[in-house]
Amino acid sequence: MIELTREELLIASKINQLKEAAGSHSPSIFTIAEQLPDLNIKVDACFLSNPYATDLFIDYFKRELIDTSRLRDFLEYYPSQNEVIADIIGSSIQVGNDNIMVGNGAIELIQAVMHRFVGEKVIVNIPTFSSYYEFARNNTQVVFYQLDKNNNYELVVDHYIEFVKLHKPDSVVIINPNNPNGGYLQYEKLRFILNNLKEVKNIIIDESFMHFAYEDDELSLISATELFKEYRNVIVIKSMSKDFGIAGIRCGYAVMDKFKVTELLKSGYLWNSSGLSEYFFRLYRTNDFYRDYEVVRKKYIQETQLFFEELSNIQNIKLYPSMANFALIELLDGTTSSQFVSKMLIKFGVYSRTCTDKIGLNGEFVRVASRKIEENRLIIDAIRDIYG
Amino acid sequence: MIELTREELLIASKINQLKEAAGSHSPSIFTIAEQLPDLNIKVDACFLSNPYATDLFIDYFKRELIDTSRLRDFLEYYPSQNEVIADIIGSSIQVGNDNIMVGNGAIELIQAVMHRFVGEKVIVNIPTFSSYYEFARNNTQVVFYQLDKNNNYELVVDHYIEFVKLHKPDSVVIINPNNPNGGYLQYEKLRFILNNLKEVKNIIIDESFMHFAYEDDELSLISATELFKEYRNVIVIKSMSKDFGIAGIRCGYAVMDKFKVTELLKSGYLWNSSGLSEYFFRLYRTNDFYRDYEVVRKKYIQETQLFFEELSNIQNIKLYPSMANFALIELLDGTTSSQFVSKMLIKFGVYSRTCTDKIGLNGEFVRVASRKIEENRLIIDAIRDIYG
Numbered sequence: 158m159i160e161l162t163r164e165e166l167l168i169a170s171k172i173n174q175l176k177e178a179a180g181s182h183s184p185s186i187f188t189i190a191e192q193l194p195d196l197n198i199k200v201d202a203c204f205l206s207n208p209y210a211t212d213l214f215i216d217y218f219k220r221e222l223i224d225t226s227r228l229r230d231f232l233e234y235y236p237s238q239n240e241v242i243a244d245i246i247g248s249s250i251q252v253g254n255d256n257i258m259v260g261n262g263a264i265e266l267i268q269a270v271m272h273r274f275v276g277e278k279v280i281v282n283i284p285t286f287s288s289y290y291e292f293a294r295n296n297t298q299v300v301f302y303q304l305d306k307n308n309n310y311e312l313v314v315d316h317y318i319e320f321v322k323l324h325k326p327d328s329v330v331i332i333n334p335n336n337p338n339g340g341y342l343q344y345e346k347l348r349f350i351l352n353n354l355k356e357v358k359n360i361i362i363d364e365s366f367m368h369f370a371y372e373d374d375e376l377s378l379i380s381a382t383e384l385f386k387e388y389r390n391v392i393v394i395k396s397m398s399k400d401f402g403i404a405g406i407r408c409g410y411a412v413m414d415k416f417k418v419t420e421l422l423k424s425g426y427l428w429n430s431s432g433l434s435e436y437f438f439r440l441y442r443t444n445d446f447y448r449d450y451e452v453v454r455k456k457y458i459q460e461t462q463l464f465f466e467e468l469s470n471i472q473n474i475k476l477y478p479s480m481a482n483f484a485l486i487e488l489l490d491g492t493t494s495s496q497f498v499s500k501m502l503i504k505f506g507v508y509s510r511t512c513t514d515k516i517g518l519n520g521e522f523v524r525v526a527s528r529k530i531e532e533n534r535l536i537i538d539a540i541r542d543i544y545g
Numbered sequence: 546m547i548e549l550t551r552e553e554l555l556i557a558s559k560i561n562q563l564k565e566a567a568g569s570h571s572p573s574i575f576t577i578a579e580q581l582p583d584l585n586i587k588v589d590a591c592f593l594s595n596p597y598a599t600d601l602f603i604d605y606f607k608r609e610l611i612d613t614s615r616l617r618d619f620l621e622y623y624p625s626q627n628e629v630i631a632d633i634i635g636s637s638i639q640v641g642n643d644n645i646m647v648g649n650g651a652i653e654l655i656q657a658v659m660h661r662f663v664g665e666k667v668i669v670n671i672p673t674f675s676s677y678y679e680f681a682r683n684n685t686q687v688v689f690y691q692l693d694k695n696n697n698y699e700l701v702v703d704h705y706i707e708f709v710k711l712h713k714p715d716s717v718v719i720i721n722p723n724n725p726n727g728g729y730l731q732y733e734k735l736r737f738i739l740n741n742l743k744e745v746k747n748i749i750i751d752e753s754f755m756h757f758a759y760e761d762d763e764l765s766l767i768s769a770t771e772l773f774k775e776y777r778n779v780i781v782i783k784s785m786s787k788d789f790g791i792a793g794i795r796c797g798y799a800v801m802d803k804f805k806v807t808e809l810l811k812s813g814y815l816w817n818s819s820g821l822s823e824y825f826f827r828l829y830r831t832n833d834f835y836r837d838y839e840v841v842r843k844k845y846i847q848e849t850q851l852f853f854e855e856l857s858n859i860q861n862i863k864l865y866p867s868m869a870n871f872a873l874i875e876l877l878d879g880t881t882s883s884q885f886v887s888k889m890l891i892k893f894g895v896y897s898r899t900c901t902d903k904i905g906l907n908g909e910f911v912r913v914a915s916r917k918i919e920e921n922r923l924i925i926d927a928i929r930d931i932y933g
Contacts, residue, residue, distance in 0.1 A: 182626075182815070185622065185623065185625065186622075187622070188625075188629075206621065208621075211617065211621045214620065215616065215620065218616075218620070223607075223611055228603065228606075229599065229603060230575075230793075231793050232599065232603065232606070232791055232794060232821075233594065233596075233599045233791065233792065233793060234573065234574075234575070234592070234793055235573065235792040235793065236793060236795075237576075238567075261649040261795070261816075261817070261819070264813075264815045264816055265649070265817075267813070268813040268814070271813065272812070272813070292812070292813035294812075398623070403620055403621065404621065404622055404623040404816075404820075405618075405619050405620045405621060405622055405623065405624060405819060405820025405821070406620060406819060406821075407624075407649070407816060407819045407820075424656075424680070425652075425655075425656040425659065425676065425680035426656070427570070427652045428649075428652055428792075428795065429649070429653075431793060431794060431795045431819055431821075432793025432794065432795075433620075433793070433794075433819075433821065
C-alpha cells in the first residue's frame, strides 16, 4: 500500500480540491501546473490523444498554411456551412452529405442529440463518459445499465438486449470502445445488437476512440458508419480530437438519418465549425494526409499495446482489457486512487486520473493514457517503482 | 438604370441561383469563385470585417505561436472550460466571470438565448439579422416591429417603447448598430429604453458591430455591458468576428444574469470554445495587443466614414446613415439590386450583397462593406462608373 509523506499529503489535498472543482472532468494539466507551480510535471497521462498524429497535423499546418498565404483565409473568413463541410466529410467516409452534421467538437453533437432526439427514456451503460447522462433533459429518464465487473465491464450482448427489451427505451447509448475501461464490442456483435433492437428509435454509437481498435492483423479501421447504411436508427458520433490529436480545434461530426440533420439545421446551427476545423476536414480527405495518418495510427496502436502488456505484468494492480488509447487500472492493495495519483504526480511527474467521479465502478480505479513511447516508459517506471 | 449584356444576364442568373440556395446568408466569396471561375473578383464587399485587425491578429499569431513552440498547446489540448475563459474576458470588460458565457461564435449564443430564454413572445425589429427570428422555437411568437423607412430605418425611441408596452413580450431584441442599415442607438437613448422596459424579462442587445460606432471625437468604445450592471434583464451578445477580423476562429461571448449562465452550463456546454478562441481572448486582455488594436480600430472607422462620404455624393443612390462598417444603399433609378450586384461583380470584380432576402425593407437595396482603403477606392470607382 502506498504511503504519502506529510508534504505529499498537503499537495494531495490540493489536487483533490482541484479535481472536485472540475466536476466530472479532470482538471487540465495547465490548471494543475498553474495551481501547483512547484511540481515538475513530465507526462500528462490524463490526456487521451495520439501525440504522433498531432506532430503530423502540425507538419501539414506549417507547410500548407504558414509557409504559404493560406493561413489568413482560415482565420479571417467564416467557415463553410454544414452542407459544404458535410460533403467533404462524406467523401472521406462514404456517406451522403445530407446524413452528416458537423459540430464544434463531438460534444456539441452529444448535446444536440441528447436534447432533441433521445426522447423520454434512454439507456446509458455505466461506467461511461458522463456527458451522456449529464446532458439529458429533465423530462428524459436515464436508465443505467450496469456493466458487469466480473466481465471486465465489457458488454454481454444477450443480457444487454434482454435489458433493453424489458425497459423499452426510446434510445440507447453505446460508446465503442468504452471510456473509462476501453472495452470493445466487435463489429459483428454490434450488428447483432442492431438487428435485435430495430424497435429502438435511436441507437447512439459514440466512436470517438474507434481508430485505436482493431480486429485483424492489418489493424484496419472499423466503423459503425457502415452499419448506419443498414440500420437507419443508428446515430454515429465521432470526435476527431483523440485519434488526430487536435482537441484544440474542436472537430467532430455525427452521421444520422437525414430528417434529423434537417431538424437540427432548422433549429439554428450556422457556422457550427471553424476555419481550422474546415481545414482539417479538407486535409482529412486527401490521399497524402490519410496515408501519413495511417502510419502514425498504427505505430501508436502498436506502442500502446506494448505499454498495456508491460502494465499487465505489474503486481498488485489489475489492468482491464482495452482497445482504446488508455487503460483502466484497479488498485488491489488497499491504496486509494487519490493516493496513487498524488504519488505519481508528486514523486514522478506523471499526471494520471482518478475515477472516483465515475458512477458504476466498484473499487479503486485510475486511468492512464498511452503517450509517446518515451513517456510511456516514464509511466511504467513510476508504477513499477511504487509497486516494485 | 443599369442594363446587362446578354452574357452578363447569364452570369447574373447563376449568381441569383447561388444566392437562393444560400437562404438568408449570402454565398461566400469562395463559393462564388468556385462556381464562377471566370470572374476576376477583386473585392469582397459582402464581408463585414475589419481587415486591418486581421493583419494585426496574424502578426501576433505568427510572432507568439509560430515563432515559438506554443502553437502546439492551442491545437493539441482542449481549450479551458467556460469559467476560465469567462474570467479572462471578464478582466477585459470588467464583468464578473459568472455573468459571461463563451460561444463558438456569437451565433451559438444567439441560438442558446433564442431557445432557452426568450419565452413565449419576442419582439424583433425589422429589417435585421435574420437568425433572431429564424432561430425562434415553434412555441415562441415572433412579433416584428417595423422600423420606419421615413426615419432611415432608425429606431424611434418613444414609438418603440409604446409598441413594446402594448405587446407585453417576454423579450425584445435590439441590434446596435443594426444590420443591414447600420442605424445606431445612442447610449443615453438605450438607457432610456431600459429604464422604461423594466418589466420585459430579457432585453437582448447584440453589439457585434459596436466597435465601429462612436459618440465623441476620440472615437471611444461604448458598450451596453455598462448598462447590464444597472439593468439585470439585459443580455449583451458580442461577436468578435467583425471588429477583430477573425470570423474563422469563432469567438463570441454573452453577458447575462448569472442564473442564466448557470442554466446554460447545466444544460450541457463543455469546451464551447476552441484553442485559438482561447488564445484570442488571452491576447485581447493584454495591454500591448489592446493598444495596437485601438490604432487599427480608429484608422478603420476614419476610412469607413470617408468611404461613406464619397458614396453619399453619388447620384441615383441613397446612402442610409451608418455607424457600422457597411452601408445600406437604395437604388433609386429603377435598377434592381440583382442587376446592380451582378454588374458590380462581372464588370468590376466587386462582390456586394443584395438585400432581397431581408424582410422589412421596402425598395431595391444593396449592402456594401468597407474594406481596406484601396479596395474602397475600387468600390467607389465601380459605382461611379455605373452611375456616372
